[in-house]
Amino acid sequence: MAIDDTDEFGLSSSDEADLLNIEAIGSSNGKRKNEDVDVYDPKRVRVEPASAAGLAIANKILKERFGMNGFRLKQEPAIGRLLDGGSSVVVFPTGGGKSLCYQVPALCFRYVDEQQGIRQGPAESGITLVVSPLIALMKDQVDALKRRGISAAVMDSTKTKEEHLQTVDAMRNGTLDLLYCAPERLNNEGFVSSMANVKGGVRLLAIDEAHCISEWGHAFRPDYLKVARFAKEIEAERVVCLTATATPHVAEDVCKAFDIPQSGLFRTTTFRSNLHLHAQAFETKKESYPKLRMFLKSFPGSTIIYVTLQKQAEELAEQLRSHKFKARHFHAGMKTEEKMACQDDFMSSDNLIIVATIAFGMGIDKANIRNVIHYDIPRSLEGYSQEIGRAGRDGLESRCMLYLCAEDYHIRESFARGELPSKASVANLLKEVFSTKPTPAPESHIQGNLYQQSKQYDIKVNTLNNIYAQLELRFRLLRATTPKYTKYTFKRLRPFDWDKSTAGKAVQNHAKLAKTVYTIDVDAAATTSGLSRHNIVRKLNDWHESSIIDLQSSGVVNIYRVEKNWPPAPEEQQRIVDDLYKDLEFREQQALQRMHEVTALVTGESCFAYSLAKHFGDALPDGAVECGQCTWCEKHKAVEKIEPPSRGWDSAAFFKILEAVPDRDDPRYLARIAFGITSPRVTQARLSGHKIFGSMEDQDFMTLLNAFTKVCEK
Numbered sequence: 001m002a003i004d005d006t007d008e009f010g011l012s013s014s015d016e017a018d019l020l021n022i023e024a025i026g027s028s029n030g031k032r033k034n035e036d037v038d039v040y041d042p043k044r045v046r047v048e049p050a051s052a053a054g055l056a057i058a059n060k061i062l063k064e065r066f067g068m069n070g071f072r073l074k075q076e077p078a079i080g081r082l083l084d085g086g087s088s089v090v091v092f093p094t095g096g097g098k099s100l101c102y103q104v105p106a107l108c109f110r111y112v113d114e115q116q117g118i119r120q121g122p123a124e125s126g127i128t129l130v131v132s133p134l135i136a137l138m139k140d141q142v143d144a145l146k147r148r149g150i151s152a153a154v155m156d157s158t159k160t161k162e163e164h165l166q167t168v169d170a171m172r173n174g175t176l177d178l179l180y181c182a183p184e185r186l187n188n189e190g191f192v193s194s195m196a197n198v199k200g201g202v203r204l205l206a207i208d209e210a211h212c213i214s215e216w217g218h219a220f221r222p223d224y225l226k227v228a229r230f231a232k233e234i235e236a237e238r239v240v241c242l243t244a245t246a247t248p249h250v251a252e253d254v255c256k257a258f259d260i261p262q263s264g265l266f267r268t269t270t271f272r273s274n275l276h277l278h279a280q281a282f283e284t285k286k287e288s289y290p291k292l293r294m295f296l297k298s299f300p301g302s303t304i305i306y307v308t309l310q311k312q313a314e315e316l317a318e319q320l321r322s323h324k325f326k327a328r329h330f331h332a333g334m335k336t337e338e339k340m341a342c343q344d345d346f347m348s349s350d351n352l353i354i355v356a357t358i359a360f361g362m363g364i365d366k367a368n369i370r371n372v373i374h375y376d377i378p379r380s381l382e383g384y385s386q387e388i389g390r391a392g393r394d395g396l397e398s399r400c401m402l403y404l405c406a407e408d409y410h411i412r413e414s415f416a417r418g419e420l421p422s423k424a425s426v427a428n429l430l431k432e433v434f435s436t437k438p439t440p441a442p443e444s445h446i447q448g449n450l451y452q453q454s455k456q457y458d459i460k461v462n463t464l465n466n467i468y469a470q471l472e473l474r475f476r477l478l479r480a481t482t483p484k485y486t487k488y489t490f491k492r493l494r495p496f497d498w499d500k501s502t503a504g505k506a507v508q509n510h511a512k513l514a515k516t517v518y519t520i521d522v523d524a525a526a527t528t529s530g531l532s533r534h535n536i537v538r539k540l541n542d543w544h545e546s547s548i549i550d551l552q553s554s555g556v557v558n559i560y561r562v563e564k565n566w567p568p569a570p571e572e573q574q575r576i577v578d579d580l581y582k583d584l585e586f587r588e589q590q591a592l593q594r595m596h597e598v599t600a601l602v603t604g605e606s607c608f609a610y611s612l613a614k615h616f617g618d619a620l621p622d623g624a625v626e627c628g629q630c631t632w633c634e635k636h637k638a639v640e641k642i643e644p645p646s647r648g649w650d651s652a653a654f655f656k657i658l659e660a661v662p663d664r665d666d667p668r669y670l671a672r673i674a675f676g677i678t679s680p681r682v683t684q685a686r687l688s689g690h691k692i693f694g695s696m697e698d699q700d701f702m703t704l705l706n707a708f709t710k711v712c713e714k
């Protein structure tokens, strides 16, 4: 199944492991924790209320540096609170202007400091650190800030050494106002120590997409759980958490994670009076496609059509082109240049249709999107709300159509169920983890090759990441440190003499050539040359940056420091397996629940906009219960939910699966094959292309699991 690669942030696993070679930036001249009394210490500084004076500065900065006339929504009170020394949670819809809530304060601090006479000049005013999972978006923002003459940088591995050193210097000198990084970087101890010691301190920690912190959220990311710990460790003076979608439960989680009281929550209404929310139900795509064409003819203009699978995006765009529509596809599997060309076309056109997976849209700030169509059932109400929020930012009437198709339930359920491994898999994984001998004290590290473990224990990498995060944060057994790559390969881009440095010679001695590609065992090169791994990798990077070689790295190994008695006692180990598994089961139920919530919204007997607002703890203006322009309000008749036809128990298909797959050790594995859910083991056994794969997809998954459990117990 050609699923879209990743998550809504378009973050691939290689992005997640982009972190190597970052030195501790803190240096003796940049340290802020010092015996010297004049040096800033957040615990000692009493932050006086900035109040009116602070807001006057903020308004001046807004005008002079950003060229805007006034604040929108609740930008002003949220910023005011930050300048007063408090922390804020900002829940504004997409395009609501969340970025200014940290960009403006970042530039205000030096003036507020001056006014309060608490610091010695601009270089003492610290930095604002922005944590965001959207690497491409961070780069765009930094470019935009630089164009305004604001000192900002992204900390990521695509930087050349020179750029990296420039950033490090700016931080040492206290001249950098904003630094952006991905949450994965917080695993890098060098980075944590740099931030704890950055000149002037971290005045503001901004956490974008903050709903990822909440385990109740639709986009929970284990690395986000570590942000709160990080904030304490670096003694961030204040925090601003930003999100476009937060149910009351999620907002509460975010507030709790950073000890922010209700008064620090700034939420604006999700209701958009110019959006017409519509839905139609069908049994098959064959029936919905002609309706889609009719819709596109009736409502021309810039349009995004969301689908679930990459292949579907390509096929539907092709189909629409064959019917003379101007359509292009977009998904995360495309080359960067293709994606950029597609986005550029969309931005400059007023009648292009983009058929896309959820990878499209984040960071697209186009005012005149006239239609957002969900051709497949969206993954959650949060996703739906975020996606429709891209329509009609110019305030003009725009349409959001959701085609509820019975054929789609299966794929959504497969996604929801795909993350849960069998309990035996989790127990076996943890048996290996707990029996791993740590490196000798004082280091006491263990390694986890997640890709290998994923295959060996039939657990998706995402889920493995989650399990390790729980071992770290909930059971406090481990602490992730900088991951390393195990495999480096390179091609020579031009003839060159190996340089005669020790590192150069070590690479030359260990690089094995096969055809045109060299492979190098970095650990072996380090051991025999007496150099550190870091030196060898740095040499390779130097050559890469000088365009002498083209370097590729792969095979990420995560490294964890053991934090408690190791291994835990046997009964403790069992308790951990039980607790972890309960948590994973709960997550599966939540994912299923999210899909049902979407269906319930459009098949329910109430206004779509009202129900959506209620989901986010919000209401329609003036206490209205109807928007007057959605499918419910127009017809006052619920959209009928069409169920996929049930064909009854198919014994022949059941026995064919048992015949084709001899394994009886894991009923969930058999049930996945029957239902058509891929997993590392299914892929390895090359079963996802077999005719038995998905041959019982019309059955209830739990009935399948029970039936295969009985067979395995025999």
Ligand SMILES: Nc1ncnc2c1ncn2[C@@H]1O[C@H](COP(=O)(O)OP(=O)(O)OP(=O)(O)O)[C@@H](O)[C@H]1O
Pocket: 068, 069, 070, 071, 072, 075, 092, 093, 094, 095, 096, 097, 098, 099, 100, 244, 363, 365
């Ligand atoms: N007070 C303001 N006055 C004028 N324009 C503003 C104001 N605040 C924000 N904007 C503009 O609105 C647009 C959206 O802002 P921004 O990208 O910060 O939104 P966002 O809430 O972060 O959106 P998303 O959820 O999509 O990331 C930008 O072009 C920004 O310059």
